[in-house]
Amino acid sequence: MKLITAIIKSFKLDEVREALSALGVQGMTVTEVKGYGRQKGHTEIYRGAEYAVSFLPKLKIEVAVKSEMLGAVIDAITSKAKTGQIGDGKIFVTPLEQVVRIRTGETDGDAL
Amino acid sequence: MKLITAIIKSFKLDEVREALSALGVQGMTVTEVKGYGRQKGHTEIYRGAEYAVSFLPKLKIEVAVKSEMLGAVIDAITSKAKTGQIGDGKIFVTPLEQVVRIRTGETDGDAL
Amino acid sequence: MKLITAIIKSFKLDEVREALSALGVQGMTVTEVKGYGRQKGHTEIYRGAEYAVSFLPKLKIEVAVKSEMLGAVIDAITSKAKTGQIGDGKIFVTPLEQVVRIRTGETDGDAL
Amino acid sequence: MRTESLKKAGLAVLANLGTLALTAGAAYAEAVAAAPPTPDKGDTAWMLVSTILVLLMILPGLALFYGGLVRSKNMLSVLTQSLVITCIVMVVWALWGYSMAFTDGGTLNAYVGGFSKALLKGVDTATIVETFSRGVVIPEIVFVAFQMTFAAITTALVIGGFAERMKFSAICVFSVLWPTLVYFPIAHMVWWWPGPEFASTNPADATVAGAGMIWGFGALDFAGGTVVHINAGIAALVGAILCGKRIGYKTEAMAPHSLTLTMVGASLLWVGWFGFNAGSNLEANGYAGLAMLNTFLCTAAAGIAWPAFEWLLKGKPSLLGAASGVVAGLVAITPAAGFAGPMGAIVLGLVVSPACLFFVSVVKSMFKYDDSLDVFGVHCIGGIIGAIATGILVDPALGGAGIVDYTAGGAAVYPGLVPQVIAQAKAVLTTICWSGIGSLIVFGLIKLTIGLRVKEEVEREGLDIAEHGERAYNM
Amino acid sequence: MRTESLKKAGLAVLANLGTLALTAGAAYAEAVAAAPPTPDKGDTAWMLVSTILVLLMILPGLALFYGGLVRSKNMLSVLTQSLVITCIVMVVWALWGYSMAFTDGGTLNAYVGGFSKALLKGVDTATIVETFSRGVVIPEIVFVAFQMTFAAITTALVIGGFAERMKFSAICVFSVLWPTLVYFPIAHMVWWWPGPEFASTNPADATVAGAGMIWGFGALDFAGGTVVHINAGIAALVGAILCGKRIGYKTEAMAPHSLTLTMVGASLLWVGWFGFNAGSNLEANGYAGLAMLNTFLCTAAAGIAWPAFEWLLKGKPSLLGAASGVVAGLVAITPAAGFAGPMGAIVLGLVVSPACLFFVSVVKSMFKYDDSLDVFGVHCIGGIIGAIATGILVDPALGGAGIVDYTAGGAAVYPGLVPQVIAQAKAVLTTICWSGIGSLIVFGLIKLTIGLRVKEEVEREGLDIAEHGERAYNM
Amino acid sequence: MRTESLKKAGLAVLANLGTLALTAGAAYAEAVAAAPPTPDKGDTAWMLVSTILVLLMILPGLALFYGGLVRSKNMLSVLTQSLVITCIVMVVWALWGYSMAFTDGGTLNAYVGGFSKALLKGVDTATIVETFSRGVVIPEIVFVAFQMTFAAITTALVIGGFAERMKFSAICVFSVLWPTLVYFPIAHMVWWWPGPEFASTNPADATVAGAGMIWGFGALDFAGGTVVHINAGIAALVGAILCGKRIGYKTEAMAPHSLTLTMVGASLLWVGWFGFNAGSNLEANGYAGLAMLNTFLCTAAAGIAWPAFEWLLKGKPSLLGAASGVVAGLVAITPAAGFAGPMGAIVLGLVVSPACLFFVSVVKSMFKYDDSLDVFGVHCIGGIIGAIATGILVDPALGGAGIVDYTAGGAAVYPGLVPQVIAQAKAVLTTICWSGIGSLIVFGLIKLTIGLRVKEEVEREGLDIAEHGERAYNM
Numbered sequence A, B, C: 001m002k003l004i005t006a007i008i009k010s011f012k013l014d015e016v017r018e019a020l021s022a023l024g025v026q027g028m029t030v031t032e033v034k035g036y037g038r039q040k041g042h043t044e045i046y047r048g049a050e051y052a053v054s055f056l057p058k059l060k061i062e063v064a065v066k067s068e069m070l071g072a073v074i075d076a077i078t079s080k081a082k083t084g085q086i087g088d089g090k091i092f093v094t095p096l097e098q099v100v101r102i103r104t105g106e107t108d109g110d111a112l
Numbered sequence D, E, F: 001m002r003t004e005s006l007k008k009a010g011l012a013v014l015a016n017l018g019t020l021a022l023t024a025g026a027a028y029a030e031a032v033a034a035a036p037p038t039p040d041k042g043d044t045a046w047m048l049v050s051t052i053l054v055l056l057m058i059l060p061g062l063a064l065f066y067g068g069l070v071r072s073k074n075m076l077s078v079l080t081q082s083l084v085i086t087c088i089v090m091v092v093w094a095l096w097g098y099s100m101a102f103t104d105g106g107t108l109n110a111y112v113g114g115f116s117k118a119l120l121k122g123v124d125t126a127t128i129v130e131t132f133s134r135g136v137v138i139p140e141i142v143f144v145a146f147q148m149t150f151a152a153i154t155t156a157l158v159i160g161g162f163a164e165r166m167k168f169s170a171i172c173v174f175s176v177l178w179p180t181l182v183y184f185p186i187a188h189m190v191w192w193w194p195g196p197e198f199a200s201t202n203p204a205d206a207t208v209a210g211a212g213m214i215w216g217f218g219a220l221d222f223a224g225g226t227v228v229h230i231n232a233g234i235a236a237l238v239g240a241i242l243c244g245k246r247i248g249y250k251t252e253a254m255a256p257h258s259l260t261l262t263m264v265g266a267s268l269l270w271v272g273w274f275g276f277n278a279g280s281n282l283e284a285n286g287y288a289g290l291a292m293l294n295t296f297l298c299t300a301a302a303g304i305a306w307p308a309f310e311w312l313l314k315g316k317p318s319l320l321g322a323a324s325g326v327v328a329g330l331v332a333i334t335p336a337a338g339f340a341g342p343m344g345a346i347v348l349g350l351v352v353s354p355a356c357l358f359f360v361s362v363v364k365s366m367f368k369y370d371d372s373l374d375v376f377g378v379h380c381i382g383g384i385i386g387a388i389a390t391g392i393l394v395d396p397a398l399g400g401a402g403i404v405d406y407t408a409g410g411a412a413v414y415p416g417l418v419p420q421v422i423a424q425a426k427a428v429l430t431t432i433c434w435s436g437i438g439s440l441i442v443f444g445l446i447k448l449t450i451g452l453r454v455k456e457e458v459e460r461e462g463l464d465i466a467e468h469g470e471r472a473y474n475m
């Protein structure tokens, strides 16, 4: 199994979620994060003081999937979250050794 | 070592934390997240407009443990976070290669 | 590739970010989290009621790097985030199998 | 009889003098008919403003003070309850409340008014009511609006006792039944009397005979210590007990979701309270000034004393402590506002804060009831302290303003500590009993019929989403 | 002619009587010159307070009511727009607005005033203006300030229609052009008349001849149902349509970022609205009391009715519903405030809420315009219902206050349902046309020159950072 | 002597005329005794309202304006400080402050009053004070309350200079010492004078001899430009310097945690400021209207000018800019409120904003002091500009109201630009010196004894948790 972590632009969440649902992904977890990257931030000025804000609001999506789903999920996220402009985000894939559904105690594939 | 990531219902945090402390787990990191899954969300209506809110507030707990603790920790979380109702959450286990305690520079087992 | 996850004190973010930039790290993702650990929390009293607050605000930094950068990055974080006092935080390293840049579809090393 | 001469925060409606003429004699009634007094526009302006200020106390004042103290998942429920209760009580007031409080109740007059002014019959832009000064009147329609806001805030205060767990439908029913059974009668008992013209021209007994029961005790209540605060405090306690404790009470953290908003609420309560206290003078004169100054000073002293005691006892002075002290001070000075002297007001403030602090931290834990937002501990206890203290601080020897003796041409008198404090105590006890029993009936009835409490899942998820379909914040 | 006797929320400036003396005859002018009336300080105090209350309605009232409803990324844009519009309109008012609204416009007098008081020429601490009672006056400078706040709030109301997408530069230009082309003329048409002294001593025709056009219809508008609410509602609709829908409208969730703030805003609107409605009486008397009581009761009824209908139709009574009901009730009672009776006000409140609810949920979806914060659905529709209802509820037979007939010594008359409702309808239609066309010209002009709308990236990122360089919250 | 005739925002207490009768002659004293004037209820109503409005300025106005600007970890500390300072200063005012400011100080009378009214001795519902019009009085007890709010807000203003780092215990001590050493004397120097009755019936020299020193310069200060704003601004600067810079100043981002709250605070400051400025007229008449209109127009102009200059210079007009402009405008018009004409007020607003903007962005960076919330840059600089401008704009030739010459039957005069501006400059300099030295003594004393500053860990963690044991938000 794999844990897919995607950093995307906030307003793309609904599209991505729908695409994943369509693929049969039944769950995901979303976190509000701040991203630093090639996309430049902006300057905020409060009275005299100027602050360079280099962190931009992004969403992090975590989806645990069976390994065979990996490619399809990556494709779905890539196509839906893309605007073509700097700051669209990244997808990270890490190995997932074990999954448990707390409610039932089911594990691994059954727990997804 | 393993990194255990559990998604749980918010009001279960204190019970889970106590159970883990009892096992000798000395630290954990908690994040507010929004979960999408089998548990249905709700509808919000603002004046005329209806929004289906499919993401529900959950907590994500991350605990780094020595591999031998894995089973005990999973059992503790499962038993404490369970209400038996849809939406209780999931536990994900990923391999953890290295740990450093910033304060002392200690690594791995010593750093937990 | 490796995914480095560091829990640090909030006011250390800017120093850490600069040190990483200096190393050539081009991106990172930051999340506000609550940490439980050896560092004691505090007590809050609201009218009569006392609450022991055991979770303290921390920042979680996630940086995906090529494996060869690992040591340098860990050193940079450790040196910059250190105050020498309890609660300085931890660094976790997990294996990273795949990276995709959403905008371009580039993968792995090119995507970082 | 010493009671006839008390200056009280109620007044006779001239239109009622027909009824009262039984005792008053025809001569006076004719005199009034011959040359009815005209409202002074300065008084009218002041009463218009005071009315607006009391609305500000509720919306957004009380709503924020309470709302900030609950968890964010229940924020909207508190706000919605405050807003809708205010609306319901206002409509009820116009339909039958004003009449039940401020008309002659015939054989039941000692306890409650009648229905002669139901639907505000006979109230128009030309009718007037007396103030506490002989010959000084204000438009009745302004008085209707002013008193309406009192009924609304008292009812809204109660919900703090059982916040975060009562059904909205139960709240709606409560806001019709409770004012009717409890508030309107108590307001009548404390504030209904034949008025200064009658009192100045008739024997004291006749005035007492035409007044509400608590007025007849000779008890002083300038702006509603009994009617509003003790009353709401008891009702909140009864409601809290019948409703039961919140899930997680004493085991889960229930920290206020926004002390910022609580502080804003406390501030607006203070600002608006001048309408309440100085407005209760019904006239823009030096007595309104005295009520205002006392409302500043008692509140300021209490706002210092609460955090000072926290500092001593728990090591840290808190904002919630200062805000609670402010509210406790406002509550305590309410019955005494136009009676105490400024130095007496300061002393009262220094006393009320530690007393309330003791109640909300020690007594509440001992008896283990869950009065969510400490309505009992602050409003009832503060109200009782204020009511009793009024009987002492009014003493001119302590800098107090004394009690107007209408039969002696408006001279300021003081009947002595013991009789006055006994009168105050009788008023307090009567209010506690009436409100306690009445609230028990109201909440009991609701519990047995539609039920008081939300389901467990609703309470866990928060009332906002489950009962109102909204969230307070989407940041 | 029935129109001469209408009590209207405008007034003649004595200084203008020279002009009017053409019809008035020299006798009256001399009498006034001989013994000019002095302002009563109670009236002056009340008008000072009313003016302050209307400012409170805008800042922070309206700003928060609107601000809470947008997404947090656009919060500052709404606040900045509200604040800067208020500032700009005030300066414009002093420079030429007051003169355009409240002086004789010569040959154009039916539509707009002149420039004789531009830069407030001739207005000082000694000049006075008449109220609606013969012989009662207030300082002109206070009237200038009071009316200034009306111009500001009306302009600020409009921005709710196109919130979250209009350029700040466009907003600035709008806030100079729109009042000049639309608001000042309509205010003149509705509120400019020769005043009670003239009306009482001259034939009705002469009074109509000296008045603004809508005043001449005999239409009643106590505090600005047409001038403020219908006017702003139409302008908002025009602006919304010309600006186009928000990106993501109907596809993305656009939940209000803080209903807490919206509730605070609605509360402060209510509190401040007494300055608006009861202040429009220009005097602190029983009529101000009536306007106040009606403003309480209609609002309370509407605040109950909206969530009640939601409860019935969608299963849950919401805070936003209650707050929307409160605003709808305030809007509806505005033209009727000093005319309806209290029971009439309650009925009006019960009617206006479901009507507006229907508009914002059904009609808006049908026609697919994006009136972001429902200015059209609440202010225009509520304003129309209130304007028409005023013609009915003023009937003394329904408990209304009747219409002052100055030529008959100030008696209260009622011309009958049909003619009065027709007069009201004419006022409504005239306002809709003038405001519709005027707003089209203003927004059209801006669109063709500097443009109305921000770039797509700006809209996505939020106007706060892109246009103002700040974020509302840094928690 | 030109100074005797200045209309000043202070007044004589009739009860003091005994003392003053040394110069006044027995004839007048007798005349007053024979027929003491009675307060007009319209004036009393207005002063009650004005007093309430100034409280609104502090709580929650100033508390939110300041609180929104700090980081969320220090929010409660700002709120607690504002609230507790207000409480402390009010109690101190009643105990000795009023007496030090508004009684005759005997040999020290040029600088400070005496203790004859300590504990408000002799102040009751019947005592009165004169306004600025001969024969017009208000209840003394209302004046005590009104002036009390001025003392409180001035002291609270100061904390903006060293927000986010001063110990709460130091703040408490400061709020007792500073008013006593600095505020009460300056208030006496500026506002204490023998009153209009005395001034009208005595030679000018006698009036000056009985007045405070700055009053004697002939300086104009309608509502407290020197006493409140310059004074607080200097004290804040001294406090900021003695306290030292915040950790991370200029290196870490310290963005305001909620500009929404700052905007609400600025709005409430504006709303409440009418109590401050128009209330300082002490009467509800055309002059109060003028003060109100000027307070609208100068503020509006300044609220436009600040963001306009930002737009020009930095590319973006910000909300904080508009809010800062509003406050700068309010500060600048304070001394000029009843003196300038409306067009003069607009010009003043257009000037003050760029000047303050220059100070807070350029000068502050140059001198590298950490005046956290720009109390010096806005209040002191704005106050100085306003004070000097008052001397110019009062000129009737510029539309100003002129200066009342009591010895000439109340005629409006103007001594000429040079002498009047010199008088203003002397007032400014005296205030700067007294406040600078006094504040240095107060803060120095605290620094040497209990210390001014929190520990480094406390500052890092935030004052809320460390000093008050609470967090502002638990979302």
Ligand SMILES: Nc1ncnc2c1ncn2[C@@H]1O[C@H](COP(=O)(O)OP(=O)(O)O)[C@@H](O)[C@H]1O
Pocket (backbone or CB within 6 Å): A007, A034, A035, A036, A037, A038, A039, A040, A056, A058, A085, A086, A087, A088, A089, A090, C026, C027, C028, C029, C030, C062, C063, C064, C065, C101, C102, C103, C112
């Ligand atoms: N090396 C990295 N490790 C973790 N997160 C990263 C890394 N690089 C980028 N990110 C995340 O991806 C987001 C987008 O990256 P950015 O470089 O701005 O644009 P793009 O994805 O178009 O290359 C960043 O805001 C950050 O949250």
Ligand SMILES: Nc1ncnc2c1ncn2[C@@H]1O[C@H](COP(=O)(O)OP(=O)(O)O)[C@@H](O)[C@H]1O
Pocket (backbone or CB within 6 Å): A026, A027, A028, A029, A030, A062, A063, A064, A065, A101, A102, A103, A112, B007, B034, B035, B036, B037, B038, B039, B040, B056, B058, B085, B086, B087, B088, B089, B090
């Ligand atoms: N495949 C997944 N990947 C990541 N998170 C998931 C996944 N499935 C579920 N979750 C998380 O677990 C939570 C609970 O899942 P849900 O399906 O609602 O109920 P249950 O855990 O009882 O099956 C979700 O809200 C989501 O946060």
Ligand SMILES: Nc1ncnc2c1ncn2[C@@H]1O[C@H](COP(=O)(O)OP(=O)(O)O)[C@@H](O)[C@H]1O
Pocket (backbone or CB within 6 Å): B026, B027, B028, B029, B030, B062, B063, B064, B065, B101, B102, B103, B112, C007, C034, C035, C036, C037, C038, C039, C040, C056, C058, C085, C086, C087, C088, C089, C090
């Ligand atoms: N086993 C763990 N798993 C996950 N996070 C941990 C663990 N131990 C500590 N942390 C995180 O590191 C932070 C610092 O840990 P703490 O024990 O307080 O101090 P130190 O890092 O100095 O040992 C904690 O607040 C928590 O967020």
